[in-house]
Amino acid sequence: MSGTHRPCGTSYGSPTPGTAGPDLLQAVIDGYGRPLTPEEEAQLTVSSVLDAVSDISYGTAHGDPELVERDQRTLARLRTEQHP
Template structure:
């Protein structure tokens, strides 16, 4: 007999653009790993449109600011550093 167990984390569930689901990858797993980003979009079947790329940048900024604003008062230096690194990376990319 096979038992299947699954859990869905609905903490951040909300109506939003599909590109919002890519934010954790763009701010995390893909950093320094263009091969992972390439593999993702190969499986996705298409690159992001210009509008989706712009939305992703904006959503990454929001994610970074959210991480910093939560991490500082909660003493989570790792989250703060991740947010700061994301902002620095986006600033370099914009230059």
């Protein structure tokens, strides 16, 4: 969506761990040089949830249904991963 600006620190239009898929997440972990600790994995989940909620709020306020739908899918996937 051209012409829209998100506040500094947000990830509008960029993949997040919640949306990027396993290949990109594995590349991040490989680049980090070690597996994530359980605490880091929990923080990654929390960050993904917060990012998705922020994107849903932004997308709703700015008429971006694709952003809203993408992050609703992210939340649904994260919920499923936490409660298989």
